[in-house]
Amino acid sequence: xxxxxxVQQKSVRRNRVAxxxxxxxxxxxxxxxxxxxxxxxxxxxxxxxxxAAVAAQPVTGATAHPAxxxxxxxxxxxxxxxxxxxxxxxxxxxxxxxxxxxxREGLSACSGEETMxxxxxxxxxxxxxxxxxxxxxxxxxxxxxxxxxxTAADSWEKQLVALVQECQDEPAGHWYYGAxxxxxxxxxxxxxxxxxxxxxxxxxxxxxxxxxxRVAVVELTGRPTDVPASxxxxxxxxxxxxxx
Numbered sequence: 001x002x003x004x005x006x007v008q009q010k011s012v013r014r015n016r017v018a019x020x021x022x023x024x025x026x027x028x029x030x031x032x033x034x035x036x037x038x039x040x041x042x043x044x045x046x047x048x049x050x051x052a053a054v055a056a057q058p059v060t061g062a063t064a065h066p067a068x069x070x071x072x073x074x075x076x077x078x079x080x081x082x083x084x085x086x087x088x089x090x091x092x093x094x095x096x097x098x099x100x101x102x103x104r105e106g107l108s109a110c111s112g113e114e115t116m117x118x119x120x121x122x123x124x125x126x127x128x129x130x131x132x133x134x135x136x137x138x139x140x141x142x143x144x145x146x147x148x149x150x151t152a153a154d155s156w157e158k159q160l161v162a163l164v165q166e167c168q169d170e171p172a173g174h175w176y177y178g179a180x181x182x183x184x185x186x187x188x189x190x191x192x193x194x195x196x197x198x199x200x201x202x203x204x205x206x207x208x209x210x211x212x213x214r215v216a217v218v219e220l221t222g223r224p225t226d227v228p229a230s231x232x233x234x235x236x237x238x239x240x241x242x243x244x
Contacts, residue, residue, distance in 0.1 A: 076126030076146040076214060077101065079241070084132070086237035090230040092223070093135045103127030107143050107160070108206055108219040110167035110177065116143045119159055123148065137222040138204075142238060144216035153213045160208040160217050161191060173198045177206060183232065187211065188239040192231055195221070205231030211243045 078101070084094040103117030103124060116127055124145040132140040147153035170176040177193040184190075188211030197203045204221040205228075218238050223230050 076128050078128055081128055081130045081142050081241055082238050087132055087140055090233045092138055094132050095135050096133050098131045100129045101127055105129040105143055107217050111163045116145045120145050120156055140220050142216055142218045147213040150213055153215055156215045157210045164206055164208055183235055185236055185239040186243055188243050190235050190239055192235045202227045207235045209239055209242055214242050216242055
């Protein structure tokens, strides 16, 4: 494959991800797949009985109001992901979230159509992902997996790092990730990167997380103000959540 073909292929898969992101960000009505009750972004949430019923059944994919995101499946669930208060501390005002516990959501803009289930060959003991939308153009996405062994977690972490670092070297005019920074929190480790738009301005960031046998990738987009602090703050919170 020539360099031009590689660039064209990467651009095509990113365009697909961008289209999917726009669709997710446009969601306003909040529902739970397989449930019997829905709520809207005006703050109405399912009652306690309904939340318990939803938590007890397999979840194929769901959208949820920020207040309902903590309902977790056994093992790795949405409670192990970034929560609304974590992003609020970084000056972001959450208005909704899309949750998936199947591992079939795209990992990040850089990884194209790759999913956590695909990367792990379906061998994880649990999957969880969330896409947060805010009252600005910003978006936060996290995908996580729980490995059956430490050796598997090592392999998956290396694969995630390789995917992210593919976007460090891009042609002029394309967005890209900068140099890696490292972070350690309560035994968990992260490699995080600022992202830059085609004009070279900081526009968000991404990180690969590892704590115990759990791995995750987090991406914050459209956050030009105080980005280094925002990205590091989100990564720190994500490591703490992933460890729990």
